[in-house]
Amino acid sequence: MNSAADIQLNDGHLRRMVDDTGIFQHASFSLPNPHEGYTTDDNARLMMMAALYYEETGKAEYLDMCYRALGFLQYAQKDGWFRNFMTYDRDFWEHEGSQDCYGRCIWCLGWLTSRPALPQSLRDAANALLEATADSADRLLFLRSCASASMGFALWDHEDTRE
Secondary structure, three states, X not given: OOOHHHOOOOOHHXXXXXXXXXXXXXXXXXXXXXXXXXXXXXXXXXXHHHHHHHHHHOOHHHHHHHHHXXXXXXXXXXXXXXXXXXXXXXXXXXXXXXHHHHHXXXXXXXXXXXXXXXXXXXXXXXXHXXXXXXXXXXXXXXXXXXXXXXXXXXXXXXXXXXX
């Protein structure tokens, strides 16, 4: 059986799905579908996946994806919550995203802060975004959303280690 280190990632489809805004929500066959736009929770998952690939390979393109996805989350944050659905024109379709979107974002942000192999500036930006949104967690009512946010808060390394 192959170990994870022995498996070569075929990231062609991933690279097609990510543009200068973030990752597209859907594809038609293997083509990104700009008519469907983007979602914040997909970009949260992109952030986590790209960070893992960067840690594994050291390739700058994955770190760039991670920064891009984190920038997407930063843009999506409004009043302590995350808007989710964004058009190709970078306009959000709703004033406030779902509780599941919020929970996934908190999970991925908390996870990101806990990764010492990532640049401190990236972890600091994730930490700042968590600080700006953490107080909104008391609005969560659904178990899956609460569970996702709880994982993020448990992983959150929010000690200020900067000089």
